[in-house]
Amino acid sequence: MQPFLAHPFDSDRLHEECGIFGAIGVVDASNFVALGLHALQHRGQEAGGIVAHHPDFGFNSAHRFGYVRDNFTKPDLMATLPGQLAIGHVRYSTAGTKANTAIRDVQPFFGEFHMGGCAIAHNGNITNAAALRRELIERGSIFQSSSDSECIIHLMARSIQRNIPERMKDALRRVEGAFSVIAMTRTKLIGVRDALGVRPLVLGRVGEDGYVLASETCALDIIGAEFLREIEPGEMVVISKGQIESSRPFGPSTGRFCIFEHVYFSRPDSIIGGRSVYETRRQIGVELAREAPVEADLVCPVPDSGTPAAIGFAQESGIPYGMGIIRNQYMGRTFIEPTDQIRNMGVRLKLNVNRALIRGKRVVLVDDSVVRGTTSRKIKDMILDAGAAEVHFRIASPPTAWPCFYGVDTPDRDKLLAANMSPEQMREWIGVDSLSFVSLDGLYRAAGEAAGRDPQAPRYCDACFSGDYPVAPFDQLERGFRMKVGSETAVKQAAE
Amino acid sequence: MQPFLAHPFDSDRLHEECGIFGAIGVVDASNFVALGLHALQHRGQEAGGIVAHHPDFGFNSAHRFGYVRDNFTKPDLMATLPGQLAIGHVRYSTAGTKANTAIRDVQPFFGEFHMGGCAIAHNGNITNAAALRRELIERGSIFQSSSDSECIIHLMARSIQRNIPERMKDALRRVEGAFSVIAMTRTKLIGVRDALGVRPLVLGRVGEDGYVLASETCALDIIGAEFLREIEPGEMVVISKGQIESSRPFGPSTGRFCIFEHVYFSRPDSIIGGRSVYETRRQIGVELAREAPVEADLVCPVPDSGTPAAIGFAQESGIPYGMGIIRNQYMGRTFIEPTDQIRNMGVRLKLNVNRALIRGKRVVLVDDSVVRGTTSRKIKDMILDAGAAEVHFRIASPPTAWPCFYGVDTPDRDKLLAANMSPEQMREWIGVDSLSFVSLDGLYRAAGEAAGRDPQAPRYCDACFSGDYPVAPFDQLERGFRMKVGSETAVKQAAE
């Protein structure tokens, strides 16, 4: 299987590590989960899993590499997942996983406790996972996977609480970092977000008594579910027999939602934090046009993620919008490039320039972000080869200068272009006539904060731009990661 | 394998039946062919084949179901296709083919003649294939496939000409209909178009002495080939040792290029008939805005094929352009819909409405064509469900009222909405506030004919809109198809 990618230069993008979905109170819940995961496929393409429960047949599960549509559409497979309660997970592949063991790393994870079974699906990253794992192994737990998320189920197995929701609270209080978790017992569907609510989680209703939990609202739309509300930062909901119980196991807290969900991860048709992702992105384009105007003949998106911002930029600037770059809809992750003649044509496999449109024009290219910068250079080359008069890059996010430790796959800091160059150095290295990033304040304004970012109490987690980590990355600090000077609070917190 | 589709409602679209590509004078020609076919994948997704020739290893071939990227990227397979001369074919599946025999129908076809082998790849449709097949079988030919294109190779095998190019001319003079053919012998790459040039074929150069033939220029771009020119209607080129010989085996003729290539089949970044497909489509939008203006708040394309026309419509009308419909990039051809709750949600698997954008707006939806009309109804439902105030459909082609017999998979006439309803009936049936198709003259203007369509000598084949068939569909007439009253010329021609 050769999966294709949401962004044509996927290897030069940040990646969400997963999408999660759960359904209760609906006939053939696993089919709903399959549909929901299909809608969340952009959050993880490597593998997926579903666990379902049926009173007569107990817990059943299937974990598969590849797309949801290629696995969880087969009647033979789906028939093995009966019941009105199911959860599922799609995951992005992280580097270095060994091919012959990795299926064990595909969630949901399952544990049989003496009061019954429990499956969990986790989106996020546990910043003290290494320490927790060490402790659990010393006490006799046997890990099945190399996934940090497995800590949660072992912590639950060892909890002295009497029922599964209480055990989950017990476990998650030991866990640091960012997480949205969907879990199920034989009779309950459970959803939790960490105290800061870094990763998204929404609640919907389907039919009379059916409820679903999902990473994004687009996964509600696909099954025609009604969007009820977001699970709040620090909230746990336990759904059973049409009743929803809410609690706040981590005490009161203020959210710090991941702003990059607005920039790139989430689907444009999702609503997050009460805002349309599409509209936020379009507004970023508007902000960019105001902050960094340029005389030009054509505004082109780098497909597909730059499109809403490019539309906004064109609308604000009055420069015509056009499809200067055409994406091959059938592209795959790899393609042979065996001869000297063919080598280095990687970019054209996925994108082609609309030469007739570009020729002789001053072109504004709108992209969502710059990570390593290698892609930007290639695209610039393509545009110039096609005869553009000028190339101006406008980036719909601030410079990405810090790695994320909360569930996003980021290169090491020394690979991040913005961690090593000034904007002018970046412009020169990429080789364009101008390069501008939206400001952090501009991004906040586009995301609904009219006053921009409040440095004392920023509404979002923006660590990848600001280096301001709301949760100390414990394991990383142990491994020698150095936080930004001035982040003493977090460092102290970590030391405690 | 679950291929996904160029258009979200693929079953309600016309389909090109194939794309063809050939390369000579380049190292590892089969890799070039693989890349070219990948760029032409939109012309046929069901299966593909490559034949290559190497002086030491002779002819080798591989035919596979599925995408180019999933098969012809495997080093093990490509290593079996050595040589500097290769041709290939991608094909769209036609209904009713039996799964366990169809690989024999995948081109290129190969025949061993006593002067050496020959492989051919055919795009188009032979309108007298049934009659030819009957005759050939009576004379002792054994057909390997159910494909009409196989007639060509059998006609060549029986030709009394001395060399393969002459045999090919001999054979193609017996063939009626529309065809672009790429063929190869041990030393020659051959390209031919029928006298009317209904289907496209272009010539490019790569490196010093390398030449390529392709259905569209986008397949030249992917390998960095220089676009030299189109093969002319009625022209045959024979390329060998860096030399190109041109001849006109069918005598002088005037082209009637398929206008639907501009509307839908070809990729927007291709140049055909000297025109940018993207620009033609954008101009159709401009024409539509002039012919059928409407007061509205938002212009949305039906992704992805409606996009250029929507951009043109927005630019001409001044109504803002927006992405009101979001396409799932991971959609497949099928998805289970097993319960009543889930049934009938087919559309949302592939598309989702950007509800926040649509709500309360008067929306102009721009789509490329209406075939059965079922899709238009579903999209209208989605848009209204999302709270649109009004829905106006603008179609970037005239009503499709006649089947194509020249290489496009069209429903029977009684399934074509426009063959059975007036525009107003169609509007009512679809259930929208207004519905307008671009006029045939408007389409010709967008395609570069400032004066519109010349009924005496139309520049394009537009039979699917006009019922004016430039070549009598012999086999179809035998099966009882009734041409439009007034098409006596063609009928007479068929009788001769």
Add this chain to the structure above:
Amino acid sequence: MQPFLAHPFDSDRLHEECGIFGAIGVVDASNFVALGLHALQHRGQEAGGIVAHHPDFGFNSAHRFGYVRDNFTKPDLMATLPGQLAIGHVRYSTAGTKANTAIRDVQPFFGEFHMGGCAIAHNGNITNAAALRRELIERGSIFQSSSDSECIIHLMARSIQRNIPERMKDALRRVEGAFSVIAMTRTKLIGVRDALGVRPLVLGRVGEDGYVLASETCALDIIGAEFLREIEPGEMVVISKGQIESSRPFGPSTGRFCIFEHVYFSRPDSIIGGRSVYETRRQIGVELAREAPVEADLVCPVPDSGTPAAIGFAQESGIPYGMGIIRNQYMGRTFIEPTDQIRNMGVRLKLNVNRALIRGKRVVLVDDSVVRGTTSRKIKDMILDAGAAEVHFRIASPPTAWPCFYGVDTPDRDKLLAANMSPEQMREWIGVDSLSFVSLDGLYRAAGEAAGRDPQAPRYCDACFSGDYPVAPFDQLERGFRMKVGSETAVKQAAE
């Protein structure tokens, strides 16, 4: 994959549930393990697994359904299993396992302890597994599989001992039943047999410092290893750096080796308990000829397991030996039988009668055992259809009247023909001219006990024939199994 079977009427045979193999001190140990498991394939055909350790690459594992030869021969897979230390397991499928989870049940099992990893491969059956599992789950262990053998690794994880061999002793002292276990740490290969030594385990040397452990000696032969000795009942060996340490963790004990290994499970070319399996089987034939002589023209084995006993019977009786039944070498587990005409021909798919040889003769058929008896009836029918004058069955084991709880897959007691009929009733039901089983004493004589079975201290476990269970089947008793009257000792033991 359609595995074929060691015996043509496999579903009417008892089955060994696994074969185990380990190697240390050899280059590419996993290849040795693959070869050893291939030689032990008759002990389990459903699935196999290998774990290997390399100082640089740590522990790696692969578990696959199907034959060793179809999986562990692939260079790509074997390259993922580097190192000089490896263990492996082949397993027979037990009824009722769900297809989509069963790969988790394939051994070896692996656990990461804080002093390092440990993998184990288990042959046998734990008679108190259900109780152990219940206890472990209550204490917070999470089981990965439905296999009873997993208890061992969890018991080890919770042991308070400091090193892995001691933890293994600790764990196995809690385990009741029959087991031969091969385990590995990063540096050690470990072998253990339960106190009664019910299941086999042998030690061999290969090259200078290489050692191997295997279920049978035939797995030493395949790699040219020298057979050193059996691991003794109740013995543990720990092999490291060319040194073998032996200990007796369960105190002094007397062996009760499974006599059915001699009758059917083991390969005829293996040496077990100091005896050639082939010779034991041939001697059973000799005993049968003495105990139950008959006038006849031909002695035929039921292929393939009855062959040595048939040779012995022919030699002792002087009746000519012949291949009256020919086995199809390409048989599979299933074959369609869709029409009335074809139905009920199951037997002939696998066996055919050598009609020319059989016709008109008085035939002695020698088979290894009678379980349900259905096979015997079908074979009798075939032989009579072919024109035999008389059919005499001679069975190379006593009547199988009791289920095995020590690692052999046996039908429930009410399915065992001998549990429900007298020998004469069996003869009548099968429909043959005579039917004789070797006596239990005769079997012991053939197995080297000149005086026959000593009822006070039988040398072998013969529970399947005698109902004398040397270890109380704890879980089974809990589920309501009723032991033979007079087995009070075992029952008491169970109650403690």
Add this chain to the structure above:
Amino acid sequence: MQPFLAHPFDSDRLHEECGIFGAIGVVDASNFVALGLHALQHRGQEAGGIVAHHPDFGFNSAHRFGYVRDNFTKPDLMATLPGQLAIGHVRYSTAGTKANTAIRDVQPFFGEFHMGGCAIAHNGNITNAAALRRELIERGSIFQSSSDSECIIHLMARSIQRNIPERMKDALRRVEGAFSVIAMTRTKLIGVRDALGVRPLVLGRVGEDGYVLASETCALDIIGAEFLREIEPGEMVVISKGQIESSRPFGPSTGRFCIFEHVYFSRPDSIIGGRSVYETRRQIGVELAREAPVEADLVCPVPDSGTPAAIGFAQESGIPYGMGIIRNQYMGRTFIEPTDQIRNMGVRLKLNVNRALIRGKRVVLVDDSVVRGTTSRKIKDMILDAGAAEVHFRIASPPTAWPCFYGVDTPDRDKLLAANMSPEQMREWIGVDSLSFVSLDGLYRAAGEAAGRDPQAPRYCDACFSGDYPVAPFDQLERGFRMKVGSETAVKQAAE
């Protein structure tokens, strides 16, 4: 898929190239064909194909690599082959076939003629195929495969006869060599043998009006069909509506049946030429014991093909029979042998010596033939390693000194041990205490000719032993093959 083999040293054996089967007048004929082919699997393991005809669904076909049991047992596949008339073919792989084209070489072949379709399955070899193919291509036929058998269907397509049976006679009169052919039209099942009847073909009845044709009688047994008779040399039968018409299209002739079918190819439970194959083989052992007696302690077959002759040898000589070599039932064609330690152990993967039985004994090994001799050397080594006192080889066929051109895959003459060495040289090269082959006369006696071979009119084709080719190998002579001095008759015949 890793097929396993009928003989453990398959690469050192001659191979039948195919088995054929046809059924008419039975419900679901393709199932009968599948069963028949399964019984004939020993005649060809690489691939198989079935063509079936149903009045409503026409001709359908399936061709697959691998065993019959792995493909033609799948209900989904078999459901695509409806009808009461079907034929099939299993084939042995010949060297050098390219993997990506070979499925086209799998029979049956099908041709559509204007009087309807026809499928054929061919066992044998056409000695003038190259010449025929050349001629057919010159006349405009296009070959689909690299198989010589395809000539037959093209000759039929070009015949001027009016119906298919007459066209088949027409075609086969042009064909030289050895062939048994089963063919089918929409309503008829046809069987033919060449004038000499070199390859076998038998006729059976099943149910009331059902008839089957098969290579061997064992394929009748599996479906419970009654063996009616052999098709005679030079006979054609046409079966339709329960009627059998017989004709002799090649005039009167005397048969020369392949004697190697008795020695090795056919299954021991088949009846050919009115004789039991098993009994012939046992008698060869008897002849060997008379011709080449030896003092010894044990007679062992080389499994499995040497078994009947070993039984005969033991019975005639009075030396005890035993299983000195045990075959691994799960062996595959390949197994990795990557390290020096493991290298050269190939033999033990498939066979193991029963050391306890062999040690100290003087052993007579009975094998069916010696081709290259490499196997015999390896087996000798194994037996001596196990401690045998003496090793005596007795071979159940004369020295194989000439290649077969009539449908058997033989090495070139310079690879045949007996073509290059005297018996004493062979004994020395193999390294055994004695080596004897049965004489050609002895073989004829065992095959029912009490007077031995009549050199003027031998009953069998024995060219592989005698160099006396009953049909001149036209293509081979053209390629330079030199026949035995004194075979002038055949050479003359070829020159005509």
